[in-house]
Amino acid sequence: MKQPALTSSELILNDDGSIYHLNLKPADIAETIITVGDPDRVEAVSKHFDALEVEVQKREFKTHTGTYKGKRITVISTGIGTDNIDIVLNELDALANIDFKTRRVKKDLTKLTIIRIGTSGAIQPTIPIDSFLVTETAIGFDNLLHFYGNISFTDSAFSEAFVQHTNWNAHKSTPYVVSADTELLKLFSSETDFLKGCTATNVGFYGPQGRVLRLQTEDNMLNDKLTSFQFQKKKITNLEMETSGIYGMATLLGHRAISLNAILANRCDQTFSKQPQKTVDLLIQKTLSILVA
């Protein structure tokens, strides 16, 4: 039976035919997509391009598409948090895999390559500030993946061990554990510049990451528990706010994803980078050069 067309409340298109939040049309995106949190980081990537063909912004979602050494690349900002990742990953997938004229899923699906270039805080004393880390495994403290049907690919033994170790408060979402794309992980972790680690994605920058300014947190030992946790010799290495959502959604939608982290803070010795922009710029240049090697 022919699939029903997606209605106007589900696949929302703007008057110019672009998708609702990203404001992009299918031809506007490349198959290789770099995601960054900060809209200003889009230009920090695209300034290296040979040529720019698309420049679009709506809300925090800024997109540039162009070529770098002949390779077509899209760079898009997601803003902060896995709630935005739900929007960006679903709309990128719709741009690639839904026919906007018929409003039906295409027969032949396109697998996108998604590379996050983000900033992050280390949770192990041995991880230096201004280093680069590629995420092998992500543990999500956000709730995003639990809203989707089949998440049997998540590593429940890992999350159960984590819940037990931390005496995780049941009022918080159940942590879920997702993996990087194997080929992309090999590509980046074979570079000596990258440490390999397990990234914890959380729903906030302050309390959820154990930062106390004026408010105490529910568990003031949480970061220490993250540091001491180990599962099959894997330790949690760093904290940020998007990677688990990207890995989870990419797996569900059949895309491949990798998350690259510029380590700007070390939460164990309570230090912060003195050159954050330079470190992010170096990660951008390194990433681009690996993508065209």
Ligand SMILES: O=P(O)(O)O[C@H]1O[C@H](CO)[C@@H](O)[C@H]1O
């Ligand atoms: O630098 P980006 O990519 O935004 O990533 C990190 O920085 C933000 C918090 O400052 C969060 O989005 C976190 O994941």
Ligand SMILES: O=c1cc[nH]c(=O)[nH]1
């Ligand atoms: O500590 C940090 C640094 C960057 N981004 C985060 O989410 N946490």
